[in-house]
Amino acid sequence: MAGSTGIADLLTGLPPLLLGTYTPKIDAKGRVALPAKFRSQLGAGLVMARGQERCVYLLPFDEFRRIAAQIQRTSVGNKAAREYLRVFLSGAVDQEPDKQGRVVVPQMLRDYANLGSDIVVIGVGTRAEIWNKAAWESYLAQKEEDYSEIADDVLPEVEF
Secondary structure (H helix, E strand, O other), X not given: OOOOOOHHHHHOOOOOOEOOEEOOEEOOOOEEEOOHHHHHXXXXXXXXEEOHHHOEEEEEHHHHHHHHHHHHHHHOOXXXXXXXXXXXXXXXXXXXXXXXXXXXXXXXXXXXXOOXXXXXXXXXXXXXXXXXXXXXXXXXXXXXXXXXXXXXXXXXXXOO
């Protein structure tokens, strides 16, 4: 239909929106197949980095650059920001998925997040996170109890 706006047109220029929960496996070589829905949104490459609560962040290049630049602007005079930047960037690795959509999770990051073969990959808006499956299930069970109370503090201006 001429003149109509499709969903792709509405999303042009916006950062990727990574959503959902997936349970791929990490193979013996440390490779994980990215969820198919994430592959196009992550583009040709991504950055893996130490995340909060012992997970691994998967960030599109543009999102990684935005975050790193924001921290760097703060870091010169702020000791905590300098320390955070050191830990964040020293654990960051750029990756390009292979033809099967797999990326290698470096041993350093697997150790950091205690990743064995059973993992969970979750979409968190502009990033994805890889979690040890048992750690994610424990975290989620704990946080779901507080979900509605948290919403009042985090989303005071958002109405559902």
